Every structure is written in C-alpha cells, then in structure tokens.
Amino acid sequence: MAVTANYEYVGVPADTLANFHGNQIVYACWDQHLLLAAPFICFVTPESLFKDMVTGSIMPLLESDPDFAAIDWSKVEWLKSNQPFTPDFEASIAGNGIGHKDQVRFRTPNLNTLRAID
Amino acid sequence: MDMKATKKKIGMKEKYRLLTRDLGWETTYQTKEDIYPYATYEGIKIHDWDKWEDPFRLTMDSYWKYQAEKERKFYAIIDAHAQNNGHLNITDASYLSALKIFLQAISPAEYASHKGFARVGREFPGVGPQVACQMQSIDEIRHAQTQIHAMSNYNKYYNGFHAFADQRDRIWYTSVARSFFDDAMSAGPFEFIIAIGFSFEYVLTNLLFVPFMSGAAYNGDMATVTFGFSAQSDEARHMTLGLECIKFMLEQDPDNLPIVQKWLDKWFGRGMRLLTLVGTMMDYMLPKRVMSWSEAWEIYGEENGKALFNDLARYGIRPPKGWDLTGESKEHVSHQLMLGLYQWRFGTSFHGWIPSNDDMDWLSSKYPNTFDKYYRPRWDHIKKLEAEGKPFKNYGLPKLCQTCQLPALFTEPGDPTSLCQREVTYKKEKYHFCSDSCQDTFNQEPEKYIQAWLPMTQLFQGNSGGGGLDAWMDWVSLQDGVDNGDYHGSEDQKNFDAWKSMTTSNK
Numbered sequence: 001m002a003v004t005a006n007y008e009y010v011g012v013p014a015d016t017l018a019n020f021h022g023n024q025i026v027y028a029c030w031d032q033h034l035l036l037a038a039p040f041i042c043f044v045t046p047e048s049l050f051k052d053m054v055t056g057s058i059m060p061l062l063e064s065d066p067d068f069a070a071i072d073w074s075k076v077e078w079l080k081s082n083q084p085f086t087p088d089f090e091a092s093i094a095g096n097g098i099g100h101k102d103q104v105r106f107r108t109p110n111l112n113t114l115r116a117i118d
Numbered sequence: 119m120d121m122k123a124t125k126k127k128i129g130m131k132e133k134y135r136l137l138t139r140d141l142g143w144e145t146t147y148q149t150k151e152d153i154y155p156y157a158t159y160e161g162i163k164i165h166d167w168d169k170w171e172d173p174f175r176l177t178m179d180s181y182w183k184y185q186a187e188k189e190r191k192f193y194a195i196i197d198a199h200a201q202n203n204g205h206l207n208i209t210d211a212s213y214l215s216a217l218k219i220f221l222q223a224i225s226p227a228e229y230a231s232h233k234g235f236a237r238v239g240r241e242f243p244g245v246g247p248q249v250a251c252q253m254q255s256i257d258e259i260r261h262a263q264t265q266i267h268a269m270s271n272y273n274k275y276y277n278g279f280h281a282f283a284d285q286r287d288r289i290w291y292t293s294v295a296r297s298f299f300d301d302a303m304s305a306g307p308f309e310f311i312i313a314i315g316f317s318f319e320y321v322l323t324n325l326l327f328v329p330f331m332s333g334a335a336y337n338g339d340m341a342t343v344t345f346g347f348s349a350q351s352d353e354a355r356h357m358t359l360g361l362e363c364i365k366f367m368l369e370q371d372p373d374n375l376p377i378v379q380k381w382l383d384k385w386f387g388r389g390m391r392l393l394t395l396v397g398t399m400m401d402y403m404l405p406k407r408v409m410s411w412s413e414a415w416e417i418y419g420e421e422n423g424k425a426l427f428n429d430l431a432r433y434g435i436r437p438p439k440g441w442d443l444t445g446e447s448k449e450h451v452s453h454q455l456m457l458g459l460y461q462w463r464f465g466t467s468f469h470g471w472i473p474s475n476d477d478m479d480w481l482s483s484k485y486p487n488t489f490d491k492y493y494r495p496r497w498d499h500i501k502k503l504e505a506e507g508k509p510f511k512n513y514g515l516p517k518l519c520q521t522c523q524l525p526a527l528f529t530e531p532g533d534p535t536s537l538c539q540r541e542v543t544y545k546k547e548k549y550h551f552c553s554d555s556c557q558d559t560f561n562q563e564p565e566k567y568i569q570a571w572l573p574m575t576q577l578f579q580g581n582s583g584g585g586g587l588d589a590w591m592d593w594v595s596l597q598d599g600v601d602n603g604d605y606h607g608s609e610d611q612k613n614f615d616a617w618k619s620m621t622t623s624n625k
Contacts, residue, residue: 002564003565003566004161004305004563006155010565011566012568013545013568014569014570014572014575014576015547015572019579020579021579027550029517029537032535032536034454034457034529034535034537035499035500036461036512036514037454037458037461037512038517038526039516039537039539040512040514040515040516041515041516041578043578061512064503064510064512081541101548102548103517103550114495114496116491116534117494117495
C-alpha cells in the first residue's frame with residue numbers, strides 16, 4: 001500500500017490542475033545561476049504562448065543577474081523535465097507539451113559571472 | 119510517655135511500582151486490540167511490554183515537585199527581565215530575527231510534540247511507555263508555554279512576534295517545521311516515537327538547543343537562556359526515553375529492524391532540513407556568534423552521532439542514509455538558505471540584511487572551502503545592487519519540495535553550482551523534491567505526501583487571502599514595511615538604538 005495505514009487509504013492530491021482556475025504552474029530554472037536561490041513559479045494558462053511566458057514571467061525576474069543582458073535567447077539550451085527540449089516560441093504552453101507542474105530549465109553555457117571563483 | 123508509632127514509608131522502588139506499572143490492568147470485557155487499535159498496523163512486533171525499562175523511574179508526584187520548582191525559578195527571572203528592561207541588554211535588535219524564527223517555527227513544534235506524546239501515550243499498550251509519554255507530553259506543553267511567555271516581553275517592544283501561531287500554519291518558511299510535525303503526528307505511534315523521541319530528541323536536539331541557547335547567552339538574551347535552562351533537564355530525560363524506545367523495539371523482534379531503519383533514514387533527512395533554519399540563525403543572525411553551523415554539526419552531529427551509531431550497530435542499525443553527505447553539505451546549507459531568506463525578505467516576519475564586511479570575513483574564516491568561492495560573490499553583487507539603489511528582491515515565488523516544503527534551493531551533492539532537481543510522476547501528477555532523501559520519503563508513502571499543503575501553490579490557488587501579495591500579507595498577519603524587509607532602517611532598529619542610547623547617555 002502506498003501509505004502505512006490500517007485500512008485502504010487513498011489521498012487527495014492538493015495541487016491538481018483543476019484547483020488553479022484555468023491556469024497552470026510551470027517551474028523555471030536558469031541553470032548555474034543561483035542569484036535567484038530556487039527555481040521559480042510561472043503562473044500561466046495552457047493556451048498562452050511560450051514566448052509570452054519567457055518575456056512576461058521569466059525575463060523580468062532575471063534582470064538582477066549580471067549575465068541577463070548578455071543572454072542570446074536564440075542560443076539558449078532548454079530542458080523539459082530534465083530532458084533536452086526545443087521549444088517553439090510561437091506555440092502555446094500546451095502545444096509545447098509543457099504540462100501542469102512541469103519544469104523547464106535553460107542553459108547559457110558561456111555566461112557564468114557569479115558562478116564560482118576558481 | 120508512649121512513642122507514637124510512625125507508619126513505615128514506602129520505599130522508592132515500591133512507590134515507583136505502585137505509581138506506574140500498578141496502574142495497568144488486564145482487560146476483561148473489551149479486547150486489547152479494540153482498546154489499542156493502532157499498536158500493530160505499522161508492522162512493529164512487541165512480545166512483552168514489561169521488558170520496557172524506564173530510564174528515569176520518575177513518578178508523577180516527584181515529577182510535579184521538580185517541575186514546580188523549575189517554574190518558580192523561571193518566572194522569577196522572567197519577571198526580573200521584564201521589570202529591568204532586559205530587552206535592552208541584547209547585543210543588537212538584529213538578533214531578534216533568530217528569536218522570531220524560533221517562536222514562529224520551533225515553539226509551535228513543542229506544542230505539536232505535546233499533542234503527539236499525549237496521543238502515543240494513549241496508543242501504546244504498555245504501562246511503562248504510557249507514563250513516560252504522558253510526562254513528556256506535559257514537558258512539551260510547558261516548553262511551548264515558557265517560550266511564549268519568555269518572548270512575550272519582546273513582543274511588547276518589537277515587531278514580528280505578534281502572530282506566531284497563525285504564521286506557523288500560513289507563512290512559508292515555517293512549513294518545514296509544521297510539515298515535519300504534521301508528518302509525525304499522522305504516522306502511527308511507533309513511527310512517531312522514532313521520529314520525535316529518537317531522531318529529533320536524541321540525534322538532533324543538541325543542535326537545536328545547545329548552540330541556540332549559547333547564542334542567546336552570548337547575545338545577552340536572559341529570557342531565552344532561562345527557558346533553555348528550564349527545558350534542559352527535561353531534554354535529558356527525553357533523549358533517554360528516545361534511546362530506550364529504539365532499543366526496546368530492536369530487542370523485541372528482529373523483524374522490527376528494517377522498519378526502524380527506514381524511519382531513521384527518513385527522519386534524519388527531515389531533521390537535517392529543519393535544522394537548516396538553525397544553521398542560518400547561527401551563521402547569519404547572531405551579532406555575537408558562538409560557533410559556525412559547520413562546527414556545531416561536527417561537535418553535536420558527527421562526534422555524538424558516530425558514538426551513537428557504533429552503539430546501535432550491535433542491533434544491526436547503520437547510520438542513516440544521507441549521513442555521509444552531511445560532510446559536504448554542512449559547508450553550504452546555511453548560506454544557501456540565508457540567500458533565499460534575504461531575497462524573499464518582503465515575505466518574512468523577521469528582518470534580513472546583507473552581511474557586513476566583518477561578518478563576511480568571519481564566514482570566510484569558518485568556511486574556507488566554500489564561502490569566498492561560491493557565496494561571497496553573490497553577496498558582493500547584492501551589495502552592489504543595493505549601492506546602485508536597486509535593492510535585490512526576488513519576486514519569483516520558489517518551487518517548494520513536496521516533502522520538506524523548503525524552497526528547492528539546495529545544490530547537487532558534488533556540484534555546488536547546480537541545484538538538486540528531482541521529480542516524480544505519481545498517478546499522472548508531477549512532484550518535485552530538493553534531495554534524494556526527500557524523494558525517497560515521498561516514494562515510501564505517496565498517498566500521504568500528495569496532500570501536502572504547500573504555501574506557494576496554495577497562494578496561486580487563491581487559498582491564502584484570495585490572491586495577490588497584499589492580500590497574502592494580511593492573511594499571514596504580516597505588516598508590510600514593519601515586520602518584514604531590511605533590518606537597517608526598520609522600526610525595530612530605530613527603536614532599539616534610541617532606547618539603548620537612553621540607557622548609556624543623557625540625551
């Protein structure tokens with residue numbers, strides 16, 4: 001049984017899509033850039049465009065990082081659920097196959113101002 | 119003249135027997151199973167409850183006597199502290215951030231522990247543990263009360279103390295402690311006793327109390343030192359009870375070993391995450407510091423733990439999973455969490471600040487392998503942003519770990535430049551974790567953890583005040599611009615400095 005209990009026990013998940021009133025959660029993380037301490041939540045509709053999530057939810061949060069201005073968004077490497085992924089910026093979140101509570105990570109290999117002092 | 123005959127006094131041993139074991143009885147018209155319905159479902163096998171050895175042999179009458187004496191002393195000192203403006207004897211009001219976190223996260227945990235021990239005292243079929251758990255339950259509520267009373271004096275003068283009970287349930291950084299106790303209390307009695315009685319009280323409590331109370335003493339906080347002393351003798355008893363419990367389970371049946379080991383692994387991991395809060399207090403929030411988190415872990419974790427697990431090895435117990443990882447993580451976790459608490463300081467009911475140059479030099483000396491390499495560059499950049507008039511705030515609400523409920527801000531073992539990212543799909547729902555340990559705990563009992571009340575996702579569901587940051591702040595009783603934000607320029611700082619200067623000058 002998936003929980004130690006004295007009868008057959010089934011839990012109710014707290015964060016299902018239906019609880020978000022037409023929106024969904026997408027987690028985003030800029031790899032190797034830890035000025036933002038943790039991956040953050042993008043609160044979007046499944047129909048919204050990927051590019052709008054990037055410009056509307058992701059980019060404003062990155063401005064404090066000294067590497068932000070140097071990001072070439074056409075060369076960013078993306079991961080979805082930790083697997084390489086090529087997003088279609090003109091397609092929707094759903095169209096890109098990004099489900100509720102999925103995480104997208106992005107990598108900018110040559111930018112590492114605050115990474116570590118060797 | 120005739121001598122009056124005195125009745126023979128009952129010996130200690132006899133008195134103990136009468137006031138503990140003799141209180142039990144064999145049931146006649148109800149089955150044992152009906153009276154103790156939670157005693158077997160966890161799989162722990164107990165053959166003879168009478169084999170239980172009471173480590174302290176304490177009876178209720180002597181318990182009341184000792185505790186009453188401690189209460190008298192405690193309240194005498196607390197009164198003196200209040201009457202003599204003891205709050206002005208602390209090194210600096212920035213110290214109070216540590217106390218606020220303690221009151222919001224740890225004192226309610228004492229209360230939760232009181233409820234838990236009352237419950238398991240009822241659920242265990244043996245008289246020995248029933249009595250011991252009952253006493254610990256009363257200890258725990260006393261600890262919650264004395265802590266609240268001690269800190270209520272600060273609440274008269276400083277911000278951020280006023281809504282600790284609501285904030286325990288509602289604000290985000292306390293959920294690591296709340297979920298820890300919710301998890302234990304929704305487990306069976308044996309897991310509870312391993313979680314709280316053994317893993318927390320025995321393995322980890324010294325890390326909470328000893329450095330924290332020394333920190334209070336170093337920083338002139340007599341109120342906290344006093345509740346620390348008042349609780350200390352209880353803690354010794356709790357630790358002994360925890361150790362007795364685990365030995366009793368292991369001696370009763372060999373089948374208990376894998377279950378106990380599984381719980382040890384889980385609760386050690388959960389405890390280490392909870393203690394990260396203590397690490398940040400020690401490294402960043404004490405104006406006069408006692409020792410670093412890393413040093414505290416070496417003394418109270420590594421050394422004591424090594425002896426303990428050597429002792430338990432004869433039962434087949436090995437050190438908990440993740441034990442070896444602490445050698446690396448002790449040099450990182452406090453910095454990682456403090457950088458998080460600082461950047462989300464608009465949402466904390468305590469003040470944050472950028473460490474001063476002296477503080478950073480102290481951190482470099484205590485963390486020669488990590489601070490200058492990984493963390494000073496970030497603080498320096500944050501300092502630069504502040505100097506440019508762009509104080510750094512992160513309005514990105516963090517991904518929380520489904521198990522420990524802290525923001526997923528811990529790095530990958532072996533790579534301090536990458537966050538540890540773990541995810542699991544269970545019944546078509548995705549769940550995220552901050553570590554292998556938290557993921558393992560979830561995988562053991564997913565039906566439990568899928569219900570986790572995560573502060574961040576609840577906010578987006580509209581369950582935390584209705585939506586938006588202002589409504590959320592009202593809902594968590596956080597007064598914007600008063601309780602939260604930077605220490606420098608805060609009301610707490612201004613008031614403390616003004617009042618303190620009145621005690622040392624004629625202005």
